[in-house]
Amino acid sequence: xxxxxxxxxxxxxxxxxxxxxxxxxxxxxxxxxxxxxxxxxxxxxxxxxxxxxxxxxxxxxxxxxxxxxxxxxxxxxxxxxxxxxxxxxxxxxxxxxxxxxxxxxxxxxxxxxxxxxxxxxxxxxxxxxxxxxxxxxxxxxxxxxxxxxxxxxxxxxxxxxxxxxxxxxxxxxxxxxxxxxxxxxxxxxxxxxxxxxxxxxxxxxxxxxxxxxxxxxxxxxxxxxxxxxxxxxxxxxxxxxxxxxxxxxxxxxxxxxxxxxxxx
Numbered sequence: 001x002x003x004x005x006x007x008x009x010x011x012x013x014x015x016x017x018x019x020x021x022x023x024x025x026x027x028x029x030x031x032x033x034x035x036x037x038x039x040x041x042x043x044x045x046x047x048x049x050x051x052x053x054x055x056x057x058x059x060x061x062x063x064x065x066x067x068x069x070x071x072x073x074x075x076x077x078x079x080x081x082x083x084x085x086x087x088x089x090x091x092x093x094x095x096x097x098x099x100x101x102x103x104x105x106x107x108x109x110x111x112x113x114x115x116x117x118x119x120x121x122x123x124x125x126x127x128x129x130x131x132x133x134x135x136x137x138x139x140x141x142x143x144x145x146x147x148x149x150x151x152x153x154x155x156x157x158x159x160x161x162x163x164x165x166x167x168x169x170x171x172x173x174x175x176x177x178x179x180x181x182x183x184x185x186x187x188x189x190x191x192x193x194x195x196x197x198x199x200x201x202x203x204x205x206x207x208x209x210x211x212x213x214x215x216x217x218x219x220x221x222x223x224x225x226x227x228x229x230x231x232x233x234x235x236x237x238x239x240x241x242x243x244x245x246x247x248x249x250x251x252x253x254x255x256x257x258x259x260x261x262x263x264x
Contacts, residue, residue: 003149003157003262007254009049010224011071011164011187017149017157017262019116020060023084024161024185026076027224028053035069035225039138041193043070043227050257053079061114063123064088065163065187066130066142067095070225087112087123089141106143109177118152126174128165131198139198146178159262160184160212164191164221167204171211183262184214187221190230201230202238209244216250216263 006014011025028049029035034042053075061084064072072092077099086093086101093105104112106125114121128142144163150156160174160181175181186208190201199221200208209217217239222232232253239251254260 004259005183005185005218005254005262006050006259007218007220007256008051009047009256011065011221012049013185013220014057015147015159015262017121017147017159018119018151020114020119020121020149021057022121022147023056023059023062025065025071026053026062026080027070027073028075028079029069029073035073037068037070037193038140043225045070045225047224047256059084060116060121061123062086063145063147063161064092064096065128065144065161066140067092068140068164071164072096085112085114087125087145089125089143091141108143120150122148122150124148124178126160126177127170128163129168129170130164130166131193131196132166139193144174146174146181148178157182157262157264160214162186162200162208164199166198167200167208167211171208175212181212181214182264183216183218184209184212185218185220188219188230188232188235189222189225189228191225191227192229193227197229202234205235206238206242206244209239209249210242213244213247214249216252217244218252218254218260 015022090105093103124146126144130139130142145161147159191199
């Protein structure tokens with residue numbers, strides 16, 4: 001079975017790499033429900049997730065970019081299995097450990113390794129910036145992730161998950177440290193909070209890709225909540241006339257509930 005990604009909604013995906021199955025940013029609220037963002041802020045969901053937690057396959061790990069209600073909600077807290085390791089920021093790990101999760105808090109440039117027979121999967125934490133300046137001090141810490149899957153025959157696949165970050169020089173450093181990425185899963189939407197953009201809009205998303213230079217890009221996190229201001233269509237149009245397209249990068253869109261192959 002080829003390596004694949006199933007898009008559940010928002011930033012929630014199921015990623016299959018060899019024998020490993022991972023869940024990212026579990027958000028299972030339904031349309032009309034509120035996601036709480038802290039400091040009295042909230043946003044209402046506009047869509048339904050493609051499945052419920054009861055429908056999930058057995059998981060080897062959960063990767064969480066940060067602790068906001070549109071990435072880890074009250075449904076996830078109540079219903080998710082506590083057995084798989086939950087890999088996230090130190091701040092989120094400390095809070096979720098109180099609810100019985102087996103958390104592993106990673107600072108930037110640290111890692112957590114999983115083994116399954118002759119396979120290895122290493123989750124590397126890389127820098128992310130939800131906002132800069134004073135707002136950056138108010139919002140919870142966020143991390144990007146690099147998933148590095150190695151098989152017994154030495155084959156390696158690297159997947160970059162942006163997390164809720166703005167683009168910038170930190171993306172150059174990520175590329176310099178890890179080299180080639182087979183796939184990048186990018187959080188878009190141009191989220192606006194307190195009159196500030198706190199996730200990548202179309203322009204920032206293309207800049208991120210120009211810096212990271214993956215072979216394949218899969219956009220997520222772009223239309224599930226009212227705080228999103230940058231439509232996916234804007235990103236697609238800019239991508240089509242930008243250098244990422246010219247260098248052979250492949251844009252792979254996944255509808256909710258759809259499974260797409262991760263390209264070599």
